[in-house]
Amino acid sequence: MAGCQATAWGASPAAARSVPGLAFAEHGPRDLGLSYGHLEGRADPPLPPEVVAAGDMVLELTKERGMFFLDNVLPENVTGQLDRGVMIGAGRREDSAEVGREYSGRTMPW
Secondary structure, eight states, rough: EEEEHHHHHHHHHHEEEEEETEEEEEHHHHHHHTTTTTTTOSSSSSHHHHHHHHHHHHHHHHHHOOOOEEEOOOTTTHHHHHHHHHEEEEEEOOOHHHHHHHTTTOOOOO
């Protein structure tokens, strides 16, 4: 499975999403924030508005192409992230996974 981060999509979204073999794209708010000059490297909310807008753009592009979207999830936002279209939750927190599994009805161990 191959993926693509928001920073690459931001340069040329149409070209990036047409690459054969891409299965998912990710937001990567920490890396993207750094590229916008936000040196604190924030990955969890609240995020700077331009970082949120770039992630939203990538999410919409993945929906158009039928790809999966990866973004950070926390216990307090995982249900909203699933509702907006996040299909791969990042963040390594088991409590986030538990909330997401209960909300989505999934029983997979990961």
